[in-house]
Amino acid sequence: MLSGRGSNFLAISEGIAQGRIANTEIAVVISNRGDAPGIAAARSAGLVTEVIEPRGRPRADHDAEIIASLQAHQVELVCLAGYMRLLSAQFVRAFPQRILNIHPSLLPAFPGLDAQGQAFAYGVTVSGCTVHFVDEELDHGVIVLQKAVPVLPGDDADTLAARILEQEHVAYIEAIARVLSGEYRVDGRRYVARSDGN
Ligand code: GRF
16 A cells, blocks of 8 residues: 555565565555556556545545455555555454554654654664554554664765665565564564574
């Protein structure tokens, strides 16, 4: 699911094509905006796409239409890739521990909008990205994977965002492959990779 540029969606799509995410297909790409470049890219790639706009409806009604589409397409894992709307509790409950999001900071630092700008303004020397399960709080669910990215001398918020974005594309593919492998358990807030005898 996306709302904009769609570079993370394209990275995931490439990851599948290259076999880095095995035995997987993209069942449907959903945008809440008809003008999102990402949905145009999905269409050009020959994927099934749906534009489901809120059109002033209450969030629950909009989400119900999206849930119905995901179910009709037999989606097993929902990946938010720059989807710029909060999900209702009803949405989260329809796909328990089956919704992933990518966020451009090392959570729990800098949740919310413009995480890269927030990190830069705060003066941190390391930031990064986080792939996490979606729960009912913003940028909050169990963390599957993080990648650290240094803030370099001469950076501004844009150069930092670009360096983080490169790592997002790697991280999302890795995280999806891990989750689809099923080789993990969740212990409280902790994602624990399964090793022998575990
Ligand atoms: C990414 O920075 C992602 O972390 C955030 O929204 C941005 C989406 O970029 N959630 P793109 O549309 O995938 O290029």
